[in-house]
Amino acid sequence: MNDLAQHLNKINDCINNCNGFALATEFSTTEIITSRLYKTYNTLSAAKKQQIQIKLNRLQKIDSIVKRQHDIDVFVSNKLPQHYNEAASNRLRCISAIFESQYSEAFKHLTEAINSFVKVFELWSSNVLWKLSLDLRLLAELATEMNDDNNLNNSNKIDYYEEASRTLLSKCFQATNADRTANMAESKKNAALGVVNQLFHIYFKINNLKLCKNLINAVESPGFPSLDTYPLSQLITYRFFNGRLSVFNGAYKKAQQDLLFAFSKCPQTSFKNKRLILLFLVPMQLEQCKFPKKSLLEKYKLNQFIDIVQAIKTGNIKQFNDCLSTHQNFFISKGIYLILEKLKIICYRNLFKKVYLIHSGQRIPINNFLSALKWMENDSIDIDETECILSNLIYNGYLKGYISHKVALVVSPTNPFPKLPL
Template sequence: MNNFSFKNNPLNSLFYEIKSLINQQDGNKLSTILSLEKFSLTNEIRNVLLNGNSNWENSLGKILDTPWDDVVHYHFLSLQSLLSGRNYLTAFGDQCSMIQSLVKVLTQSKEENWMLPVVYVAAIELRKLAICADSMASTNTNAKAVKPDANIEEAASQLMSLFRACANDSRTSIEVSKRKGMMNIINQLFKIYFKINKLNLYKPLVRALENANIDEHFTLAERVTYSYFTGMKSLYDSDYRKADRLLSFAFEQCQRKMDKNRRIILIFLIPVKMLYSGCMPTKTILQQYDLLQFDSLCAAIREGNLYEFDQAIETNSEFFYNYGIYFTLEKLKILVYRNIFKKVAKIVQTHQIALQYFVDAINYYQSNRNRIELADDDKITLEEIHCLLANLIADNKLKGYISLQHQKLVISKQNPFPKLSPDV
């Protein structure tokens, strides 16, 4: 005979508490109970789940109405899988079913959005479980037969169902509309798309959010996260003006105590600031956020030292690669050339400068001030100088023109090296 009956099952009191919270429309407290990470289980409940007894499943349907009974059912099945041996694959499958049940909750609930905190917690934990499930799948003996990132891609598909359920609630007053959940879910999808490098899926989400035109109804935390991801995407698209605006907002509005998050934002904001406006971070801020990997790079740019620039990139290449900014930082070499040209212009003190001076100056700094003998292939040529100057002039980093007949650069007598951005 089973030791657990409907009356003395310790989970019943919890189910009645869940029912009460649903009736009270208390999404915050309910989200804590239905969290795999946040809810503190009693020993009695833990023992019931570890026992593998299914009586709690039978009593659940008698206490909660559909589809909430399915939401709670799959949540505790997922929890059961984790308690019984960290079976992330099974737990992830149950969490997917929980998400599908939450989609039914969203579509069946009219003119109310109190359940959104439950959706947020479920979405975050789905993504985390997917990562753990993919890691577990990759260590199995038949790992070769498993598609990499299969579970995280499935998580993205499930989250899209949540997103559509929220986005489609367009006829409801914004105060009680589920559209308020759009940005939170988008942020979870961004985390997945950046992880699996599927940024082509990014645009439809941004377009849907822009069309909704309800930015002021999202929390500051949601907007900071959203600005961080859209700022990174703008950086990868070489839209430095937009990246500067978005990442600056994310950094300035991120709470001061969130040092880890502010540091991550800075890793992308620093190269953007240098590329867009030529602004270099101070030694103080680099020390404060443990980002001294940028220090020697900034020093090389200021000095116009090509050798030191290459060394700074190479020395910290692993760090720059890990954060996906290595090739972005390589673009900063144009600023090194620009600073060399500025030095030459200052020395010759004329607005007509022989191009050979630039050849000599670049080879001087490329050889670490003549300390290293350059191979002929490593020395810059006059033709390459033409290209560098043409690019600087085209990008408005230099005012002047090249006189091919006289092999000279004719620079403007007024402000030949303008500020790198109109905002500075």
């Protein structure tokens, strides 16, 4: 029996036994797509690359037989139930097109495979729907990156693949959402989160975060299964994107909760993912005056944060400014520069607390704070700017007191610098 026949027999067994996990493995094209996404592939471990190579070798043997078939549809129809023929045939065509570096053709065939699969999708095959959704998004990235469709210019190409992916993934989500089964344990809605996560990837990439809210409202509504019933890997991804969304909405406490969950539950072996979570979690922790250890930042190659952490701890405004300037391009590229910039107020708070401790009185001349700012940050700063900083600290609750006639800061007799986080 040749490799293609064995492959189709395995798919048939999975269908007959309602084995969604095994069917997802057989249907997966993640490995072949990832092997062509060089930026992603080069970051993988040697063990992961070896796994991919084993799958590639198997797919190449299958593909060589597919190319010799006079009619692949007929061959597949003799091996599989009729309602799976179209999905399986188009998936095989997709693999052939990828091996031939015809990525726009591959995308078309995978789209057709998913459209066919959605028609026969059942709860037991939830993993297959998630795997196909993942592969669609990755293949859209590959087709855009490799630029093999001469009928589209660069900007149209990006719009086309992203829009086509978004439309089809939305259709997949609707296929799960349309199930009106009363018993949640038997509902297709249990397959929703994997698809939602792929849509999150796209919405963040195209910077259309408003669309995320609609998905969150649906998934967290009473008509959906409880979030903790979904696979942990999918829940980690979901909480990560929720955390990022909260970051950009200014809901920092919620962001911290979601990102902390994602980081703590993410496997230790997933170095790249844990580092990505930390990129957003560290600023949220700093906003709450929770300082990550230097060893943690070094472990995940986030040395850019080390001096910022030290500067905020000590109220060293100059060090804070220098660090932001030095790593500006990095922080901007990760979308966290403006968030870090807002942490400067905590730096001011910790500097002014030192002034208060040295003065050890309830009435502190504003010139004392001005002198500290001139020494630490900028010789040109004046009394009005100093007063403005003090006013902001009072307004935001970092300092308890009031300014008296632009001469002195009168601090509260009890706990003038409230313990952080507020």
